[in-house]
Amino acid sequence: MRIGELAARTGVSVRSLRYYEEQGLLVSTRSGGGQRHFTHDDIERVDFIQRLYVAGLSSRTILELMPCRYAPSDENSDAALDRMAQERDRLSAHIKELLHTRDSLDDLITAARADRDDRRTAA
Amino acid sequence: MRIGELAARTGVSVRSLRYYEEQGLLVSTRSGGGQRHFTHDDIERVDFIQRLYVAGLSSRTILELMPCRYAPSDENSDAALDRMAQERDRLSAHIKELLHTRDSLDDLITAARADRDDRRTAA
DNA sequence: CTTGCAGCTCACATTGATGTCAGGTTTTAG
DNA sequence: CTAAAACCTGACATCAATGTGAGCTGCAAG
Numbered sequence: 001m002r003i004g005e006l007a008a009r010t011g012v013s014v015r016s017l018r019y020y021e022e023q024g025l026l027v028s029t030r031s032g033g034g035q036r037h038f039t040h041d042d043i044e045r046v047d048f049i050q051r052l053y054v055a056g057l058s059s060r061t062i063l064e065l066m067p068c069r070y071a072p073s074d075e076n077s078d079a080a081l082d083r084m085a086q087e088r089d090r091l092s093a094h095i096k097e098l099l100h101t102r103d104s105l106d107d108l109i110t111a112a113r114a115d116r117d118d119r120r121t122a123a
Numbered sequence: 124m125r126i127g128e129l130a131a132r133t134g135v136s137v138r139s140l141r142y143y144e145e146q147g148l149l150v151s152t153r154s155g156g157g158q159r160h161f162t163h164d165d166i167e168r169v170d171f172i173q174r175l176y177v178a179g180l181s182s183r184t185i186l187e188l189m190p191c192r193y194a195p196s197d198e199n200s201d202a203a204l205d206r207m208a209q210e211r212d213r214l215s216a217h218i219k220e221l222l223h224t225r226d227s228l229d230d231l232i233t234a235a236r237a238d239r240d241d242r243r244t245a246a
Numbered sequence: 247c248t249t250g251c252a253g254c255t256c257a258c259a260t261t262g263a264t265g266t267c268a269g270g271t272t273t274t275a276g
Numbered sequence: 277c278t279a280a281a282a283c284c285t286g287a288c289a290t291c292a293a294t295g296t297g298a299g300c301t302g303c304a305a306g
Contacts, residue, residue: 002273002282002283003282003283004281004282004283013264013265014282014283015264015266016263016264017267018284018285019262019263019264026128032272032273033271033273033283033284034271034272034274034283034285035273035282035283035284036273036283036284048227051220051223051224051227052224053218053263054220054221054224055220055221055224055225057250058262058263059262059263068231068235069231069235069239072234072235072238072239073238074243075256077235077238077239078239080235081232081235081236081239084228084231084232084235085232087228088225088228088229088232089277091221091224091225091228092225093226094177095218095219095221095222095225097177097178098172098177098178098214098218098221099218101174101175101177101178101214102178102211102214102218104171104174105207105210105211105214106211107206108191108192109204109208109211110208111195112128112191112200112203112204112207113204115157115195115196115200116195116200116201116204119196125252125253126252126253127251127252127253130248136294136295137252138251138293138294138295138296139294141255142292142293142294155302155303156253156254156256156301156302156303157253157254157301157302158254158301158302159253159254160302162287176293181291181292181293182292182293183292188258202251
């Protein structure tokens with residue numbers, strides 16, 4: 001499929017897909033006049049990339065993890081595996097922080113509601 | 124305390140503290156020749172700001188939440204409260220996504236390890 | 247008083263992912 | 277064949293938080 005279709009199917013902009021390719025996250029074959037062609041598998045791949053972006057990984061880091069998923073027999077896979085475990089831990093720590101922050105927000109909301117209700121009752 | 128001390132106590136750079144003030148997240152009194160003075164409470168306040176930054180809120184959004192925490196009797200507090208609940212939900216959704224991503228990474232790690240071990244056993 | 251660290255303002259640089267525009271080519275539909 | 281729609285490259289713009297440097301001033305210790 002051409003880039004526009006991949007964009008439509010993944011919800012990622014054409015611009016971003018070209019950028020992913022430029023960063024080595026995505027590979028395309030060029031057809032005739034130079035237009036990119038992608039396979040059906042690339043849809044899942046783009047989804048995966050997106051997920052890692054959401055998790056706060058940079059394109060550089062995502063690139064390092066790619067062999068682990070798409071070329072698991074590579075000799076670099078040990079390093080990629082370590083990298084992945086490391087990112088998993090980072091993500092876990094981040095999640096923990098966010099849970100903590102959410103608790104803070106909950107406390108704040110509860111306090112603010114109580115405060116507001118106090119004021120309303122007093123008024 | 125002066126800005127350098129606040130920076131040291133919070134682990135936030137002097138540059139960033141000035142930026143926070145510029146964005147209205149922080150208020151200082153100016154002493155004599157124009158130097159900023161902060162109170163002890165500002166330490167906790169900066170920590171709070173940092174936490175929200177980590178949670179992915181922008182300075183603009185954080186600013187909107189401030190009345191809720193530091194001026195709860197303000198008439199804007201209803202709006203701030205809504206905003207805060209909204210951000211809480213956004214954060215919750217984000218956490219859910221991250222948990223999902225972490226699961227993906229776990230699966231990947233598990234698969235990659237099995238794959239590697241297979242290769243080692245085969246060799 | 248002097249010296250030096252800390253602070254001030256202003257302004258420009260950086261980073262990363264993405265938007266956007268321009269000018270040209272390919273592909274597809276009619 | 278032709279027009280429109282999709283694609284190409286390349287370059288510049290954007291946003292937000294922060295870094296950095298210049299040039300100047302405040303403040304505290306010797």
